[in-house]
Amino acid sequence: MSFQQKIRSIVTHPGGAHKDDFLACSLMVAQAGVVVERREPNGDDLANKEVCVIDVGGEHNAERMNFDHHQFPRDHPPVCAITLVLQHLGIYEDARDFCDWLEPAEWFDTRGPKDTAAWLGVERDVVSKLFSPIDGSVLRRFAGQERHAPGETIYEVMRFVGEDLLGFVTTLKERLTILEDHAEIWELGEGMKAVYVGRSDALQGEPSMGLHHYIVRKEMEKEVVAMVYPDRRGNGYGMSRYNDDQRMDFSLTQGEPDVHFAHARGFVAKTSAVETERLRALLALAATVAS
Numbered sequence: 190m191s192f193q194q195k196i197r198s199i200v201t202h203p204g205g206a207h208k209d210d211f212l213a214c215s216l217m218v219a220q221a222g223v224v225v226e227r228r229e230p231n232g233d234d235l236a237n238k239e240v241c242v243i244d245v246g247g248e249h250n251a252e253r254m255n256f257d258h259h260q261f262p263r264d265h266p267p268v269c270a271i272t273l274v275l276q277h278l279g280i281y282e283d284a285r286d287f288c289d290w291l292e293p294a295e296w297f298d299t300r301g302p303k304d305t306a307a308w309l310g311v312e313r314d315v316v317s318k319l320f321s322p323i324d325g326s327v328l329r330r331f332a333g334q335e336r337h338a339p340g341e342t343i344y345e346v347m348r349f350v351g352e353d354l355l356g357f358v359t360t361l362k363e364r365l366t367i368l369e370d371h372a373e374i375w376e377l378g379e380g381m382k383a384v385y386v387g388r389s390d391a392l393q394g395e396p397s398m399g400l401h402h403y404i405v406r407k408e409m410e411k412e413v414v415a416m417v418y419p420d421r422r423g424n425g426y427g428m429s430r431y432n433d434d435q436r437m438d439f440s441l442t443q444g445e446p447d448v449h450f451a452h453a454r455g456f457v458a459k460t461s462a463v464e465t466e467r468l469r470a471l472l473a474l475a476a477t478v479a480s
Contacts, residue, residue, distance in 0.1 A: 194221075194238070194254065195238075195239055196217065196220075196221040196223050196239055196240075196241050196254065197223055197239045197240065198223050198224050198225075198226060198239075198240050198241070199214055199217050199218065199221070199223060199224070199225045199226065199240075199241045199242075199243060200225075200226050200227075200228060200230045200234055200240055200241070200242045200243070200245070200246075201213075201214055201225065201226075201227055201242075201243045201244050201245060202227065202228075202229065202244055202245035203227045203228055203229065203335065204332065205332055206227075206328045206329075206331045206332035207298060207328065208294055208297075208298070208324060208328065209244060209269040209270050209271055209294065209298040210243055210244035210270055211327070211328055211331055211347070211350075212271045212294075212350065212351075212354070213243045213244060213256065213269075213270035213271040213273070213274045214243055214347060215347040215348070215350040215351035215354070216271070216274050216275070216278065216351045216354065216355065217241050217243065217274065217351070218344065218347045218348050218351050219347075219348055219350075219351025219352045219354075219355055220278070220351070220355075221241070222339060222348070224336060224337065224338045224339070225336070225337040225338075225344070225347070226335065226336050227332070227334065227335050227336070227337075228335060229245065230242045230245060230246045234246070235248060235253065235255055236253065237253075238252070238253055238254055239254075240254065241254040241255075241256070242254065242255045242256065242257065243256050243257075243270050243274070244256065244257060244258070244259075244269075244270035245257055245259075247259065247260045248260065249261075249273055251273070251276070251277045256270050256273040256274050256277070257270065257273075258270060258272070258273060258299070265299075267292075267295040267296045267298075267299040267300060268295055268299065269294070269295050269298040269299055270298075271291075271294065271295075272295055275291075278355075280355070280358050280359065283358050283359075283361075283362050284354075284358050286402070287357065287358055287361050287362075287402060288354075288357075288358070293305060293309065296308055296309075297316075302316045302317070327343070327346060330342075330343050331343055331347075360394075360398075361398065361399055361402065364392070364398055364399035365399055365402060365403055365406065367391050367392060368386065368392075368399055368400070368403045369403075370391075371386055371387065371389055371391060371392060372384055372385065372386050372400070372403060373385045373386075373387075374407075374409070374413075375417075375469060375472070377414065377415075377472060377473065377476055378476075379436075379476075380412065381412065381413075381414045381415075381436060381476060382409065382412045382413045382414065383413065383414065383415040383416065383417055383472055384400055384403065384404060384409075384413055384415075384416050384417070384431070385416075385417040385418075385465070385468070386400065386416075386417070386418045386419070387419070387465075388419040388463075392419075395421065396418040396419040396420070396421050396427070397416060397418045397427070397429070400416050400418065400431075401431075404431065410431075410432065413431045413434075414430065414431055414434040414436050414437050414476070415428060415429065415430060415431055415434070415437045415472055415475070415476075416428070416429050416430075416431050417468055417472070420459055420460075422459075423459070423461065424461065424463065425447075425449075425459065425460045425461040425462055425463060426459075426460055426462065426463065426468060427457065427458070427459050428442075428457065428458045428459075428460065428468070428471065428472065428475070429456060429457040429458075430455075430456045430457070433456060436476060437455070437472075437475050437476055438455035438475055438476075439451050439452065439455050439456065439457060439458035439475045440452065440453055440454070440455040440458075441455070441474055441475050442458050442460070442471050442474055442475055443458075445460075445471065445474070447460050447461045447462045447467070448460045448462075448471065449461060455475075458471070458475070
């Protein structure tokens, strides 16, 4: 993904702010590093390719950098400003694959909490219970100023969010390609499997990053019960349940001489072992009673 368009300002609507417009603006801040103005756009703004108009203006025209969705018909599939910006950046499909929060965000912004809850198959009050005070505080501060410029606290938070989101999507795509060459599938018996990733210079950063999506792409969600990956705090390995599968209970490895941590709830353990035979033996121990 590359971004070549010259942008001199970002315009989004005044008044209350939502996750949709905040994230869409954050992506463009990460790309262009220009001021964000919270005001109604005028005709010149909409016609000017150097003014990025987000979530307001009544027009979706990526060539003119206008990204509004409110003019779409009532029965249009759920898309919002962040959808349109991600599409423009060429990473929307990857974001839909990697970011579980994206589709619910599209629903919430275009359909509201009641229809979103029904789509998710949960009660309406569950949506409210998932509200984060971090979201509330950041959005309130974002809405509270008419202009956000580089160096200011909220602006730099936006830059971090945009950079992290872009980095996550692009890095994870690269990570999955690497995992195709480095991950191993171990048979554990009784229809159970584990995914193992050895220590490698090719896999930097969070050792377990990408494993869930690798398993999904392999369509092994019902077979894989555990993941084994390099311990980022030591030379050994971490072992954890996949999707909290109760067939694995890593508390059963507690007391083994090379296991220095096993959570009492059984979902994770850390070992100094590095030999694959020993790691397989610890997996078998964790699965013996649980299966």
